[in-house]
Amino acid sequence: MSDEVVTAAPEFELESVAGGAMRLSDLRSDGPVLVLFVAEECPTSALTLRRLGRLVPSLAAAGVTVAAVFEDPLEVAARTARRAGFAATLLAEPPPYDVSRAYELSSVPTTVLVGRDGNLIGRVVGWDAGALEELIEEACGAPVAVTQESPMRKPGCAAKSTYDAQTLRLLDAGSGQDELEEMFERGWTDGLPVIPPTRERVEAMLGGRDPAASLGEVPPGMGEATLERVAACAVLAGCRPDYFPVVLAAAEAALEPAFNLGGQAVTTQPVGQLVIVNGPVRDTIGLNGAMGALGPGWRANMTIGRAVRLLVSLTGGGFPGRLDRAALGQPGKVGVCVAEDEERSPWEPLHVERGFDREQSVVTLVACDAPLSISDHRSRSPEELAAVLGWAAAGAWSTNWWPLGTRSVFVICPEHAELFRKHRWDKRRLREAMFTAVRRPAGELRWGETTPHVERARDEEPVTKWTSPDDIVLIVAGGEAGRFSAVFGPCLGMNDEIISREVRWTT
Amino acid sequence: MDYVSPFDERRRTPEPLAPRPDELRGARVALLDINKRCGDQFLDRVEALLGDHGAHTFRLVKEIFSKPAGPEIIRRIADRGDLAVEGLAD
Numbered sequence: 350m351s352d353e354v355v356t357a358a359p360e361f362e363l364e365s366v367a368g369g370a371m372r373l374s375d376l377r378s379d380g381p382v383l384v385l386f387v388a389e390e391c392p393t394s395a396l397t398l399r400r401l402g403r404l405v406p407s408l409a410a411a412g413v414t415v416a417a418v419f420e421d422p423l424e425v426a427a428r429t430a431r432r433a434g435f436a437a438t439l440l441a442e443p444p445p446y447d448v449s450r451a452y453e454l455s456s457v458p459t460t461v462l463v464g465r466d467g468n469l470i471g472r473v474v475g476w477d478a479g480a481l482e483e484l485i486e487e488a489c490g491a492p493v494a495v496t497q498e499s500p501m502r503k504p505g506c507a508a509k510s511t512y513d514a515q516t517l518r519l520l521d522a523g524s525g526q527d528e529l530e531e532m533f534e535r536g537w538t539d540g541l542p543v544i545p546p547t548r549e550r551v552e553a554m555l556g557g558r559d560p561a562a563s564l565g566e567v568p569p570g571m572g573e574a575t576l577e578r579v580a581a582c583a584v585l586a587g588c589r590p591d592y593f594p595v596v597l598a599a600a601e602a603a604l605e606p607a608f609n610l611g612g613q614a615v616t617t618q619p620v621g622q623l624v625i626v627n628g629p630v631r632d633t634i635g636l637n638g639a640m641g642a643l644g645p646g647w648r649a650n651m652t653i654g655r656a657v658r659l660l661v662s663l664t665g666g667g668f669p670g671r672l673d674r675a676a677l678g679q680p681g682k683v684g685v686c687v688a689e690d691e692e693r694s695p696w697e698p699l700h701v702e703r704g705f706d707r708e709q710s711v712v713t714l715v716a717c718d719a720p721l722s723i724s725d726h727r728s729r730s731p732e733e734l735a736a737v738l739g740w741a742a743a744g745a746w747s748t749n750w751w752p753l754g755t756r757s758v759f760v761i762c763p764e765h766a767e768l769f770r771k772h773r774w775d776k777r778r779l780r781e782a783m784f785t786a787v788r789r790p791a792g793e794l795r796w797g798e799t800t801p802h803v804e805r806a807r808d809e810e811p812v813t814k815w816t817s818p819d820d821i822v823l824i825v826a827g828g829e830a831g832r833f834s835a836v837f838g839p840c841l842g843m844n845d846e847i848i849s850r851e852v853r854w855t856t
Numbered sequence: 857m858d859y860v861s862p863f864d865e866r867r868r869t870p871e872p873l874a875p876r877p878d879e880l881r882g883a884r885v886a887l888l889d890i891n892k893r894c895g896d897q898f899l900d901r902v903e904a905l906l907g908d909h910g911a912h913t914f915r916l917v918k919e920i921f922s923k924p925a926g927p928e929i930i931r932r933i934a935d936r937g938d939l940a941v942e943g944l945a946d
Binding site for chain 2 (some may be wrong): 367535537545546547548551571572573577578580581582583584601609611612616659660663664842843844
């Protein structure tokens with residue numbers, strides 16, 4: 350339906366999704382312009398964007414510029430166009446929709462053809478395949494086929510410019526709030542809501558670091574861990590910028606080849622990456638090593654562990670059900686980060702055991718399955734308690750899988766640690782007592798999934814759960830009351846090492 | 857909205873597949889054992905079947921199943937073999 354009377358198209362200047370403002374006179378400087386007035390919540394607008402979107406390259410080749418004017422905020426315009434596969438100029442019109450009023454819109458979509466001379470050539474209201482084909486032919490000077498799929502015609506929705514102010518406020522209250530849904534659509538998630546990684550947030554996370562600097566490639570998909578992408582993962586996870594040095598140290602540790610992240614990321618085992626933090630940084634950023642240390646409840650703990658996992662699953666492509674082939678997975682694969690309660694520990698902290706100074710801030714990564722709680726409110730001797738703790742791991746990996754062939758990480762709660770302090774047991778003594786306590790005759794282990802060691806052993810030969818006391822890793826954390834320690838499940842077959850990295854405040 | 861993607865958006869060019877052989881007779885087939893339980897049983901069967909078709913086989917073993925094959929193993933497969941079969945396990 351072409352207008353019979355020649356009138357000048359009202360000039361406008363609107364914000365563009367591509368950045369900056371754009372005027373109609375800019376758009377028509379190279380030729381005629383097809384302007385689509387649309388709105389996000391209007392299904393016919395979506396239909397029009399999707400169908401005309403397919404024609405944008407042909408129209409561009411014929412010298413016709415296509416622009417969509419959304420009665421929505423910029424981010425909504427960008428998202429709606431992306432969903433519709435509409436790749437052309439995107440403009441956003443704010444309330445009170447003066448441009449829509451100037452064009453006397455009654456409904457959206459309305460497609461307007463403006464000539465290079467600035468005159469209105471025609472308009473089509475709603476979706477009308479036949480009328481749009483005529484309008485486009487007029488624009489191009491040659492026929493361009495508009496899809497003949499059903500529906501050939503579809504009425505649109507009332508333009509926002511036609512509403513009163515109070516109704517508009519109600520409408521606007523609902524728009525622009527789907528940014529979080531967009532993160533799910535993009536796949537930038539672990540299944541939980543994330544913080545959208547806007548450029549501003551990522552720059553704040555980077556804190557002046559070089560965004561293009563690289564930590565290396567992240568298995569299994571070998572996406573490059575530029576600092577910018579690591580920062581994006583940290584933002585998505587909900588980290589504050591002051592957590593970022595810890596995230597970076599954890600990422601460096603994860604990418605150390607001896608950690609074998611590639612094997613961990615694709616295995617059918619439920620392995621995740623346990624992040625243990627030692628040193629002054631714990632207090633600086635509020636990492637919890639006390640009550641509820643294994644979560645939930647503390648932002649730094651929850652988000653740092655999650656940032657590491659998002660790096661693996663998004664940048665590294667190790668997404669569950671795709672390259673991550675874990676049969677079941679486990680909740681800890683969302684992320685686990687714990688601070689050691691060095692102040693309540695009777696022993697040297699983990700990072701000191703591993704060769705660092707107490708005053709250094711250090712992140713240690715261990716490949717681990719889910720933690721299992723160990724209650725013991727009755728043991729009165731360290732020998733008794735050591736045996737209870739050790740036997741809790743007897744079923745680790747599989748009932749009869751002895752020796753385990755890898756390490757077990759025990760988180761000793763302060764009350765349990767206190768018993769060992771009272772009896773002056775150091776870590777070595779506790780490890781040896783646990784190691785010695787947990788043993789069974791090979792003959793009792795010869796069923797189900799068992800080890801080559803058990804298969805070869807004589808029936809009466811005692812088999813220990815661990816190959817060496819050194820396979821028992823001990824840290825202290827937890828609430829001051831409540832005798833609940835925990836042991837993390839193992840990760841097998843990876844030939845992986847525990848990796849520690851110092852937290853650096855600048856790069 | 858201007859977001860920073862956590863994905864590495866670089867498009868990787870897929871490696872083209874090597875030409876398929878017309879027949880197995882006389883072909884040199886590398887059998888890569890990933891070093892996981894029961895993988896050798898699978899490769900024993902494959903080896904027998906390939907032998908029936910007149911192929912010559914040779915075996916290699918990865919250091920550990922959970923890590924990529926080292927460059928030396930890949931070089932040996934490329935130098936000595938026309939084809940390769942990798943035996944997964946469990």
